[in-house]
Amino acid sequence: MFLQRYDSQDKMTQILFLLSQGETVSGEVMSQKVGVSRNAIWKQINNLRELGYEILAETKSGYRLVSRPDRLYPMEFWPYRKTINFGNTIYWDYDIPSTNDKAQELARAGAEEGTIVLAETQSQGRGRRGRAWQSAPSQGIYLSLILRPVHPLAEASPYTFLGAYAVLRFCRELGIPALVKWPNDIHVNGLKISGILTELSATGQDIGHIVLGLGLNVNQKEFPKDIPATSLSLELKQPLSRVDVLARLLVYLEEGYRRLNQDSKWLIQVMRENSLLLGKEVVVTGGVELEGTAEDIALDGALLIRTPEKLVKVWAGDVSVRPRELKKDK
Amino acid sequence: MDLRDVKDLVKLLDESNLFKLELEDTNGFKLKLEKGYQAEKPPKGPIVRGAESVIVSEDKLLAEMTKPNPDQELLTVTAPMVGTFFRAPAPDAEPFAKEGITVEPGDTLCIIEAMKLMNEITAEFRGRIVKILAENGQPVEYNQPLFLLERV
Numbered sequence: 389m390f391l392q393r394y395d396s397q398d399k400m401t402q403i404l405f406l407l408s409q410g411e412t413v414s415g416e417v418m419s420q421k422v423g424v425s426r427n428a429i430w431k432q433i434n435n436l437r438e439l440g441y442e443i444l445a446e447t448k449s450g451y452r453l454v455s456r457p458d459r460l461y462p463m464e465f466w467p468y469r470k471t472i473n474f475g476n477t478i479y480w481d482y483d484i485p486s487t488n489d490k491a492q493e494l495a496r497a498g499a500e501e502g503t504i505v506l507a508e509t510q511s512q513g514r515g516r517r518g519r520a521w522q523s524a525p526s527q528g529i530y531l532s533l534i535l536r537p538v539h540p541l542a543e544a545s546p547y548t549f550l551g552a553y554a555v556l557r558f559c560r561e562l563g564i565p566a567l568v569k570w571p572n573d574i575h576v577n578g579l580k581i582s583g584i585l586t587e588l589s590a591t592g593q594d595i596g597h598i599v600l601g602l603g604l605n606v607n608q609k610e611f612p613k614d615i616p617a618t619s620l621s622l623e624l625k626q627p628l629s630r631v632d633v634l635a636r637l638l639v640y641l642e643e644g645y646r647r648l649n650q651d652s653k654w655l656i657q658v659m660r661e662n663s664l665l666l667g668k669e670v671v672v673t674g675g676v677e678l679e680g681t682a683e684d685i686a687l688d689g690a691l692l693i694r695t696p697e698k699l700v701k702v703w704a705g706d707v708s709v710r711p712r713e714l715k716k717d718k
Numbered sequence: 719m720d721l722r723d724v725k726d727l728v729k730l731l732d733e734s735n736l737f738k739l740e741l742e743d744t745n746g747f748k749l750k751l752e753k754g755y756q757a758e759k760p761p762k763g764p765i766v767r768g769a770e771s772v773i774v775s776e777d778k779l780l781a782e783m784t785k786p787n788p789d790q791e792l793l794t795v796t797a798p799m800v801g802t803f804f805r806a807p808a809p810d811a812e813p814f815a816k817e818g819i820t821v822e823p824g825d826t827l828c829i830i831e832a833m834k835l836m837n838e839i840t841a842e843f844r845g846r847i848v849k850i851l852a853e854n855g856q857p858v859e860y861n862q863p864l865f866l867l868e869r870v
Contacts, residue, residue, distance in 0.1 A: 517808055542860065548835035589838045590840065592842060675856065703857060704857075705802070
């Protein structure tokens, strides 16, 4: 079952809210408060059960919520929401092959700015150039956000840093020593905690829409041995409420986005100050191939690399810190 | 800011893909640097110096293409930004566009990647792709011609 919600006042959400008070609520009371028939209440209760809510029906007294599933349902999110526009419309499904593809589809059909697509898992979650992103079911946040900035296309590049900014701020708030690996991967002590893929659809010389795809490892307890990754819960040694994480992340995304629409210099400065690469010997592959010292991040966001011959501006590619062993060989 | 800073900036601009650099510091000092165009040919729009050679070949192409039918309308799709030109969504995927095919408005022609921002460049009109002018996986400059399209 997929859910698409525009409204925190919809019937299912209201019923869930009444049940969330921790007491048994009669069908009649709910029917009065929500303003629908008792039969309609019963139907919604069954819908909630189908979504994984354990609800007991007691013939005399009414319904009681026993447990709620760990899902990023819109109606789970609403009570936590702290944003103005981001997350006002939510599209959720258990398995979405790729939340970015779904968001592209919604954006092309006219979805408004701030619409988010959430999945518990992605069967074809992807990163740069079609690489796979692991989406362990209900362990992380797999989110795509639709943006419609009014900006010329030539100035679009700083939007790629927005996701990294939000994750960075959030990690720091939790006391996790996160750093940004240019352009927008977030690492903690050499392990990847978040990956971001931003896709832009241009119309002429303007930005049509941007889909900001963000994968954040939240409650994973382990990763396959060949994947150097970590999660918020591994770093903090305790599980987190994903819906709370989502709500707080969206605050940073929204705040960063508003500032970015005015000016992008501050964001470049944040990227410089929290960079994993600057000052290090790096190797660039894919497109351009070169080695040198990561010297700075230019105001347009490009990585400046000092090679023995010159200063090279890198716009795209895979950048990795050169392992010490290789250096010794030379 | 002293003269040495300005010299450094000029050098930085010269070595970069940028054609314009504007700065303003907290004291209100403003500096605007622009790369000069090579003057033999009047540039059409803001063309980056590095793209000159490609422009020449495009002109040649245009000349060749228009020979059999001088009224035929050929249009160039140029790069709206600096980045890496990709013809397919992934290395093992089919290219978005091939020479000879007809594209509809809104069809994706290519992706230009800048800092993991994947920019989908779409067709603005119905047209047949006459020639693909940029090489897959290679950096492209601002305004560099990417496709030659014939309006159909």
